[in-house]
Amino acid sequence: MKTSNMSGYEGILVSDPWLQSQFTQVELRGLKSKFASAIKQSGKVTLGDLPPVMVNLKGLSEVFDETQIQTILGESSSDMSVEIDFESFLRAYLNLLARATAKSDGPKSKNLSSFLKATTTTLRHSISQSEKASYVSHINSFLRDDKFLKKYLPIDPSGNDLFDLCKDGLINVAVPGTIDERAINTKSTLNLWERNENHTLCLNSAKAIGCTVVNIGTQDFIEGRPHLIMGLTSQIIKIQLLADLNLRKTPQLVELVEDSKDVEELFGLPPEKLLLKWMNFHLKKAGYKKQVTNFSSDVKDAEAYAHLLNVLAPEYGNANTLDTKDPTKRAKLVIEHSEKMGCKQYITAKDIVEGTSNLNLAFVAQIFQHRNGLSVDSKKISFAERMADDSQTCREERCFRLWINSLGIDSYVNNVFEDIRTGWVLLEVLDKVCPGSVNWKLASKPPIKMPFRKVENCNQVISIGRDLNFSLVNVAGNDIVQGNKKLILAFLWQLMRFTMFQLLRNLKSRTCGKEITDSDILNWANWKVKSSGRTSRMESFKDKNLSNGIFFLELLSSVEPRVVNWSVVTKKETEEDKRLNATYIISVARKLGCSIFLLPDDIMEVNQKMILILTASIMYWSLLQKDEKHDLTTIEATIEENKEEDENLEASSEASKETAPEGDISNMCTEEKDEENEEPSPSVEDKEPSKEVEKDNPANKGDRE
Numbered sequence: 001m002k003t004s005n006m007s008g009y010e011g012i013l014v015s016d017p018w019l020q021s022q023f024t025q026v027e028l029r030g031l032k033s034k035f036a037s038a039i040k041q042s043g044k045v046t047l048g049d050l051p052p053v054m055v056n057l058k059g060l061s062e063v064f065d066e067t068q069i070q071t072i073l074g075e076s077s078s079d080m081s082v083e084i085d086f087e088s089f090l091r092a093y094l095n096l097l098a099r100a101t102a103k104s105d106g107p108k109s110k111n112l113s114s115f116l117k118a119t120t121t122t123l124r125h126s127i128s129q130s131e132k133a134s135y136v137s138h139i140n141s142f143l144r145d146d147k148f149l150k151k152y153l154p155i156d157p158s159g160n161d162l163f164d165l166c167k168d169g170l171i172n173v174a175v176p177g178t179i180d181e182r183a184i185n186t187k188s189t190l191n192l193w194e195r196n197e198n199h200t201l202c203l204n205s206a207k208a209i210g211c212t213v214v215n216i217g218t219q220d221f222i223e224g225r226p227h228l229i230m231g232l233t234s235q236i237i238k239i240q241l242l243a244d245l246n247l248r249k250t251p252q253l254v255e256l257v258e259d260s261k262d263v264e265e266l267f268g269l270p271p272e273k274l275l276l277k278w279m280n281f282h283l284k285k286a287g288y289k290k291q292v293t294n295f296s297s298d299v300k301d302a303e304a305y306a307h308l309l310n311v312l313a314p315e316y317g318n319a320n321t322l323d324t325k326d327p328t329k330r331a332k333l334v335i336e337h338s339e340k341m342g343c344k345q346y347i348t349a350k351d352i353v354e355g356t357s358n359l360n361l362a363f364v365a366q367i368f369q370h371r372n373g374l375s376v377d378s379k380k381i382s383f384a385e386r387m388a389d390d391s392q393t394c395r396e397e398r399c400f401r402l403w404i405n406s407l408g409i410d411s412y413v414n415n416v417f418e419d420i421r422t423g424w425v426l427l428e429v430l431d432k433v434c435p436g437s438v439n440w441k442l443a444s445k446p447p448i449k450m451p452f453r454k455v456e457n458c459n460q461v462i463s464i465g466r467d468l469n470f471s472l473v474n475v476a477g478n479d480i481v482q483g484n485k486k487l488i489l490a491f492l493w494q495l496m497r498f499t500m501f502q503l504l505r506n507l508k509s510r511t512c513g514k515e516i517t518d519s520d521i522l523n524w525a526n527w528k529v530k531s532s533g534r535t536s537r538m539e540s541f542k543d544k545n546l547s548n549g550i551f552f553l554e555l556l557s558s559v560e561p562r563v564v565n566w567s568v569v570t571k572k573e574t575e576e577d578k579r580l581n582a583t584y585i586i587s588v589a590r591k592l593g594c595s596i597f598l599l600p601d602d603i604m605e606v607n608q609k610m611i612l613i614l615t616a617s618i619m620y621w622s623l624l625q626k627d628e629k630h631d632l633t634t635i636e637a638t639i640e641e642n643k644e645e646d647e648n649l650e651a652s653s654e655a656s657k658e659t660a661p662e663g664d665i666s667n668m669c670t671e672e673k674d675e676e677n678e679e680p681s682p683s684v685e686d687k688e689p690s691k692e693v694e695k696d697n698p699a700n701k702g703d704r705e
Helices: 017-021 025-037 064-074 088-103 128-142 161-166 191-209 216-223 224-242 251-255 260-268 271-285 302-310 327-341 349-354 357-370 376-388 390-404 425-433 451-467 479-483 487-504 518-531 545-550 552-560 575-592 600-604 608-624 632-641 642-656 689-697
Strands: none
Touching: 017 088, 017 224, 025 088, 025 545, 064 088, 064 518, 128 161, 128 224, 128 349, 128 357, 161 224, 191 216, 191 327, 191 376, 191 390, 191 575, 216 224, 251 260, 260 271, 271 302, 271 357, 302 327, 327 357, 349 357, 390 600, 390 632, 425 451, 451 479, 451 487, 479 600, 487 608, 518 552, 518 575, 518 608, 545 575, 545 600, 552 575, 552 608, 575 600, 575 608, 600 608
8 A cells, every 4th residue: 555545534524523433434435325325316315215224234124124213213303304414314323223232232142152243343332431441451461561562551441541552553462373573563653654564464363363353444543443442352352261262272171061972062162152051060060040141131140150159269258149139249249259269350340230241251251261160081081182173174164264254244153164054154155255146035044943944055055156166076065064074175265265366356457357377376476576586486386395484475575575574584494493484474464464364384384275375365465556567467478488588497407307287276175185295396487377277267267246
């Protein structure tokens, strides 16, 4: 992005600063479009024109019908023919959204399983001072020893220090290792470029740990928008607190089920439901008769907390806790009990009594971290560990899960293999990346009781995949319903690849609207590095020489010379050095603006699927820039001109190599290759790009847009 484009704020402006602060620019553009659609030929919008428009807006469509919206709007004016402007439209929307929120907030929240879809994706902009104080306390505690933030900490929870600090760069409380600190701009005074890079790195890293950041951008951080910063901070802290709530990290959780057949069910539970299951497991032992189904109304009297803590840490118990009749007094005694266990006071008695769900969830998660009270049954733990997938499968599941969640669909995926078996999530993804491809009249939305409805959904998924020319030989919808992991990963790989290639092809000014192939991406990467005066090259997307990371650092440096700090790069070949470079590559790419979900191991092991997506993402960012002077046609012509020279230079080294034709990457979809004994393929630049490959490339045909 050009500096000149960042020097001023451009967008949709409204005269009331408070009203402006309630929306992101993404939201304002969408609402402006909706408002324009309501304008009649007379060129005006009346109050009576709004119900059919409002009923389709997010946050309202699930709660109100047209008649109800008309009734609510009529409360402000008896004359539905009165003309309104855009600002009045925004105020009416906020009023309706507040009504919808009040109506839908109940003891059994339907959004429990999607706790990570927080306030960054809604227009509910009220700031809870209690939540802010809790999050600030958490940040002060976890980052107090951070060398870069010492001069800023502790943050004052009563003021706006948190939001002001985010204007220079958001605090990173992410999953350890997500951000390489060498990529963070840490100077005392940051220029516009450096500040924007920090914000971009933060947002892309937030996506990479599972945060939903669809309606938030770097401009929102520059302006210090409180509701968006709070929403993202909330998600990051929740992910951190719930990080150990899975069988891979805490195999002792297998004690929560009696039958070994139910262990697989535990793998599919989202963290907050697993936390509820753990809580009820101990409450049952304590003789507590009620079932806790949420972190709001079911814990407001603090009785469940009192029983839970008496089971986990009876030595710190107070006999008066259960005897007292006042819920507030009981909540205070519960907090005192938890503090004796070592839990920091991130919640107040008022938060418990008022049923503040976010803080109560965090409170229970913190208790779990300090003392989970689960036994160490070696037989059960061993069984749970054996059920865990191999590391490669886990990495691919993680990558596809985070990618799906980054798309901004309504569903939130906690476990790919479990959550897509109804077919609904895949239909949402297909509709997102290929609008109009799904026949929603033939789809069934979860919860689905009849198994054949799931099969119908998945059959439509497979049908659309075939329309897009995915390789789906002998694959049926029932394979997805049954949770066939190999086929699920194969389908998702093709879908991710199709999406990436579609983004590239849509850059018509740079690609001339041509179909993009693997060869085009590899040619571009090698041309880009060579044109910057460097000698590294990539023979293929499985070239083992890529494992040290140097090629990708040179590629990143060629698209933006200032983004790589070569003083922190090592050219040694030890595993630790390779990991340092791989970690740095990922953070630098995200800092540049690439949305990627691979891990350092994918670069070190040269996972050709992830290497292709990484290269394509860098290419996409580069082609987006206005100063990119060459399109793919020019690059191909340059490669052809230098072809003879390259062949002469490489003839001596290539003569001794046995080469084999490289298959199209997309053909890896349904069967694994033994790559350990494969020889490197000849450079794509050393041969004419095969038209046969283009023709057979599943991701390059069947565009439905």
